[in-house]
Amino acid sequence: MTNRISFQLNASDGKARTGVIATPRGEIRTPAFMPVGTAATVKAMMPESVRATGADILLGNTYHLMLRPTAERIDRLGGLHRFMNWDRPILTDSGGFQVMSLAGLRKLTEKGVTFKSHIDGSKHELTPERSMEIQRLLGSDIVMCFDECPALPADRDRIAESMRLSMRWAQRSREAFGDRPGHALFGIQQGGLEQDLRQESAEALREIGFDGYAVGGLAVGEGQEAMFSCLEYAPDMLPADKPRYLMGVGKPDDIVGAVARGIDMMDCVLPSRSGRTGQVFTRFGVVNIKNARHADDPRPLDEACTCPACSQYSRAYLHHVFRANEMISGMLLTWHNLHYFQEIMADMRNAIAAGSFEAWQAGFHDQRVQGDIDPL
Template structure:
């Protein structure tokens, strides 16, 4: 078993890259989509099912796991991989975004953030050092720096102040992370929608030196056009020989647009959350299984999809179990959505390797534009 973390780009098509992240727990094929396992589970899925969709890596959440069941407890129980029965790589986010968006009263200082748990109101103090400690206790393979996710919209002065604080926290995260062979620490570029702030952030991160680099502070309400405008330049500011991770993104067309601009890694709750709310994500766009048009439809969601929902069940059945509130509805629709995302990533990887990305994207867009199949 190898004992170190490495990244190799094996093919390029324009700015898009195909590659491999190698870790002691296995290889991550890039571009990669990471299903979100917030509380040590991808909701409505077993780890075996998630792996069967093609996922090489999962994302866990520092904030949620530190509150329940607690990082020290997870460590006593053998670490997050054993705890949740996922022996492949895990990336953990730093907790910064959730502290800002979920916790009760919170107080931000140079030291870190004091906040009250959204679960029971208990008080906690999260700092770069504590975030690194929690992620070490969890045993995650890819650790994220502790940062402040800049709100949107933010005046430039506020965005600059927030970014500068995150860069100081990045340096403290790097120091606290220490030397951990086989584990990686990613820095997070901030700067909102301001190019010069993104450049300043990138320079600060490169001065510290990280194993990979993330683009943060997007998909927070700025809209796709503004996000892609930032992605026209932000990935190129980061080292070309390291993986680039766009945090919290996103919709299938967001992912395709970001891959074309040089991004290697993605995560989003969308496929699993949509599955639980009756929305199937397909090559032809979103299908709302709640709609009455599906009640007598014997056809699958997508006749070309290899997932269990499409291979063995009709739209009529999926409509029925959703309306009846049956658990299998969440299971089948989540499996379908995650299968679709991993199929999309595999298609992107193959297209980049073949030098055929433009044709792949044209077909992707044309199929989505057709919309769902006609009702019976």
């Protein structure tokens, strides 16, 4: 068993790549989609069910876990893997994004960010050093360096200033992380939609040296077209022999488009959040289970899908339990969405390995454009 984290690239097709990240807790097949377990749980799912969908790795959230139940408590209880009963790899984000988007009154300085908890208003400080300490206490396998993520649109000066602060924080994160065999530290490229700032950021990160590299600061409201145009060049600026992670993405067509542009890892709350609100992703686009057209429909959501929601229940039942506010609704629809997302990843890995990614991608889009099956 390896005590280091390594990345092996097995095949590429155009810019799309497939490979394996080897960790002491198991292999992560790439392209990989990471379900989000914000507060040490993927909402409405048991860990073994998440694994059954095909997930190799989960994401945990530094900001939420530091506030409740606290990193120190999780450490005393044996670390995050044992705490949440997930024995495979876990990636933790640095907390930076949540501080910017969720926390109450916050003050940003060179040192870090002081903020008020969105839970009880208590005051906290998050710095690169503290973020590394929290992620060490959690025991995550892949640690993200602490950065600042300005919401887009922002003016160029603000983006440049923020990116350079993030690069200074990346250096401090690297120093605070130290040498931890079996654990990896990823740097985060920033620079908004400005190509030269992305280049400057990538050079700063390469200089520091990381085990993997994330493209940060996208999927924050800029729209798919702008995101894709940034992904035409941003991943190419990062080392080809290390994993590239696009943070916070996304919808199925976002994921496919990102992989086509050289991305290896993604995460998003979308499959679980949508499942709880009755929105279902299928091969034929998005289905809204709350719509009355499903009330008498004995057919499955997707007859080709092998998840429990599709193989054991009708649209009529799924419509009923959603309308009746029953817990099983969120459970089944989340399971389906996660299953579908992992199926996309497996299909892409196979297509890249076979050299048929472009044809697969065309078929994927053709099918989604068809829309849902006709009502009865």
